[in-house]
Amino acid sequence: MSSVSPIQIPSRLPLLLTHEGVLLPGSTMRTSVDSARNLQLVRSRLLKGTSLQSTILGVIPNTPDPASDAQDLPPLHRIGTAALAVQVVGSNWPKPHYTLLITGLCRFQIVQVLKEKPYPIAEVEQLDRLEEFPNTCKMREELGELSEQFYKYAVQILDAVSLEERFKMTIPLLVRQIEGLKLLQKTRKPKQDDDKRVIAIRPIRRITHISGTLEDEDEDEDNDDIVMLEKKIRTSSMPEQAHKVCVKEIKRLKKMPQSMPEYALTRNYLELMVELPWNKSTTDRLDIRAARILLDNDHYAMEKLKKRVLEYLAVRQLKNNLKGPILCFVGPPGVGKTSVGRSVAKTLGREFHRIALGGVCDQSDIRGHRRTYVGSMPGRIINGLKTVGVNNPVFLLDEVDKLGKSLQGDPAAALLEVLDPEQNHNFTDHYLNVAFDLSQVLFIATANTTATIPAALLDRMEIIQVPGYTQEEKIEIAHRHLIPKQLEQHGLTPQQIQIPQVTTLDIITRYTREAGVRSLDRKLGAICRAVAVKVAEGQHKEAKLDRSDVTEREGCREHILEDEKPESISDTTDLALPPEMPILIDFHALKDILGPPMYEMEIAS
Numbered sequence: 001m002s003s004v005s006p007i008q009i010p011s012r013l014p015l016l017l018t019h020e021g022v023l024l025p026g027s028t029m030r031t032s033v034d035s036a037r038n039l040q041l042v043r044s045r046l047l048k049g050t051s052l053q054s055t056i057l058g059v060i061p062n063t064p065d066p067a068s069d070a071q072d073l074p075p076l077h078r079i080g081t082a083a084l085a086v087q088v089v090g091s092n093w094p095k096p097h098y099t100l101l102i103t104g105l106c107r108f109q110i111v112q113v114l115k116e117k118p119y120p121i122a123e124v125e126q127l128d129r130l131e132e133f134p135n136t137c138k139m140r141e142e143l144g145e146l147s148e149q150f151y152k153y154a155v156q157i158l159d160a161v162s163l164e165e166r167f168k169m170t171i172p173l174l175v176r177q178i179e180g181l182k183l184l185q186k187t188r189k190p191k192q193d194d195d196k197r198v199i200a201i202r203p204i205r206r207i208t209h210i211s212g213t214l215e216d217e218d219e220d221e222d223n224d225d226i227v228m229l230e231k232k233i234r235t236s237s238m239p240e241q242a243h244k245v246c247v248k249e250i251k252r253l254k255k256m257p258q259s260m261p262e263y264a265l266t267r268n269y270l271e272l273m274v275e276l277p278w279n280k281s282t283t284d285r286l287d288i289r290a291a292r293i294l295l296d297n298d299h300y301a302m303e304k305l306k307k308r309v310l311e312y313l314a315v316r317q318l319k320n321n322l323k324g325p326i327l328c329f330v331g332p333p334g335v336g337k338t339s340v341g342r343s344v345a346k347t348l349g350r351e352f353h354r355i356a357l358g359g360v361c362d363q364s365d366i367r368g369h370r371r372t373y374v375g376s377m378p379g380r381i382i383n384g385l386k387t388v389g390v391n392n393p394v395f396l397l398d399e400v401d402k403l404g405k406s407l408q409g410d411p412a413a414a415l416l417e418v419l420d421p422e423q424n425h426n427f428t429d430h431y432l433n434v435a436f437d438l439s440q441v442l443f444i445a446t447a448n449t450t451a452t453i454p455a456a457l458l459d460r461m462e463i464i465q466v467p468g469y470t471q472e473e474k475i476e477i478a479h480r481h482l483i484p485k486q487l488e489q490h491g492l493t494p495q496q497i498q499i500p501q502v503t504t505l506d507i508i509t510r511y512t513r514e515a516g517v518r519s520l521d522r523k524l525g526a527i528c529r530a531v532a533v534k535v536a537e538g539q540h541k542e543a544k545l546d547r548s549d550v551t552e553r554e555g556c557r558e559h560i561l562e563d564e565k566p567e568s569i570s571d572t573t574d575l576a577l578p579p580e581m582p583i584l585i586d587f588h589a590l591k592d593i594l595g596p597p598m599y600e601m602e603i604a605s
């Protein structure tokens with residue numbers, strides 16, 4: 001027991017009748033005052049009074065009928081709480097009222113009501129001891145505060161004057177409340193928000209068990225992305241320098257809240273680092289005879305180009321790890337430069353990736369952006385490596401002659417490092433900021449002209465000219481490669497369409513004027529589309545005819561045969577019978593499909 005003499009509350013107290021909420025000693029509550037009786041009390045005691053005593057009120061809970069406030073005094077609860085009004089705030093909206101902030105001091109009991117109007121005043125008897133520093137009192141009431149939400153229990157706690165009685169009352173309440181909470185936890189389904197919170201908490205939890213190394217981590221958290229990432233870093237075969245950077249970054253990531261923009265940046269960076277094929281490569285199939293057969297099968301003519309490619313492959317076969325020249329195929333569009341590049345990859349059994357350089361005018365396209373930039377990305381070389389998933393693909397740098405230049409730097413200068421066999425084992429992309437070994441990558445470049453290739457770049461490459469084709473070569477290419485490819489693409493068979501060589505020559509001389517075969521290929525595509533329509537229509541009609549009477553069909557056929565004209569593809573539309581197979585593409589059909597010849601006049605003259 002404290003030796004400090006207990007403080008006495010006044011023996012007469014104005015009574016504030018509350019309809020909701022129970023103020024317990026030691027607790028603070030905000031209550032709204034809007035009944036006539038209480039308004040009067042506030043005005044004359046709290047607003048006009050100047051002494052400390054005038055701010056002490058008797059708060060009586062559980063007053064039954066607020067409507068009868070204006071008339072007779074309703075039956076009052078016997079026990080109340082003496083309270084100190086700490087704050088009064090008045091407002092006129094929506095109706096005149098005050099909001100009081102009151103702190104409970106101690107219990108009292110009404111001995112007798114002395115006055116009823118304009119507000120009740122009662123003679124009271126103090127029930128609790130009120131110390132000068134009422135900490136103990138506060139502690140005692142904390143238990144009661146927990147169950148304050150249960151109005152009826154709060155009143156019971158208020159009524160329990162002795163401490164023992166109060167504990168007896170509150171402990172079962174607390175037990176019940178804990179059980180209720182447990183039940184709630186069990187039944188509540190985890191919501192998305194909760195997941196987020198759990199994820200937000202997890203990294204913090206992990207910080208506690210990180211030691212200097214990445215060795216000791218929990219198997220239970222396998223599903224966690226960051227742990228997976230950490231594992232991938234540990235098992236990845238990246239060089240030591242890159243590994244060090246990754247370990248440092250993942251440590252930073254764990255300490256970062258997910259909401260930070262840098263979190264996503266660092267995570268993307270680490271994901272790229274583990275995905276990159278630092279040490280993954282395909283085994284080369286260096287068989288010159290097979291390479292020759294494959295090149296011959298895929299491409300007609302181009303003898304000079306094929307010869308040089310075979311030489312190059314042969315040297316590679318004899319001397320592994322060749323720091324050889326970069327081949328650059330230069331020639332007009334559509335002569336098969338890209339397609340030879342693809343065949344080289346096929347003969348070597350390597351992955352193929354084409355990097356279109358036409359119009360690239362920013363060096364960060366090649367080298368990537370520094371990670372400090374918003375929306376930073378790795379360059380095309382690193383992106384290409386990520387796509388193919390091996391470190392020794394064939395990279396076809398298409399259209400090197402169409403590289404641009406801008407204020408953002410010269411992409412050709414960035415390519416110098418990439419293409420220089422002496423330097424490219426240490427290629428540093430700005431985004432990665434660690435060196436990646438490009439020495440295993442086979443670079444082949446293509447261009448339409450050498451005139452616009454920067455001299456320094458040209459110097460690093462061996463130029464192989466790919467001239468245009470003669471008419472005879474084009475006819476051969478069409479019949480060996482282009483027509484079979486188009487038939488396959490359009491779902492046609494050689495039994496359904498026949499394109500004689502003379503028609504191909506017609507297309508070459510009268511409908512195209514090019515060094516390569518791309519336009520010829522497109523015209524053949526148009527012919528196949530038109531034939532596909534006829535074939536599909538014919539099949540439809542055939543199906544219809546099958547269903548009709550056979551005799552009727554024969555009569556019909558006789559009738560048609562009577563006025564049959566020489567067949568042209570456009571005439572077949574009106575026929576009731578499917579077109580004759582194979583559909584022959586003669587000059588008339590060609591005219592119907594492709595329109596009148598474009599270059600006839602020139603040829604005639």
Ligand SMILES: Nc1ncnc2c1ncn2[C@@H]1O[C@H](COP(=O)(O)OP(=O)(O)OP(=O)(O)O)[C@@H](O)[C@H]1O
Nearest residue numbers: 298299300332333334335336337338339477481517
């Ligand atoms: N000699 C050839 N034998 C077989 N097909 C060929 C030959 N030359 C070209 N082609 C075909 O012509 C098409 C166009 O070739 P490709 O795209 O390789 O041309 P390109 O020279 O790279 O053109 P560009 O310079 O416009 O990129 C391809 O479908 C290719 O298969």
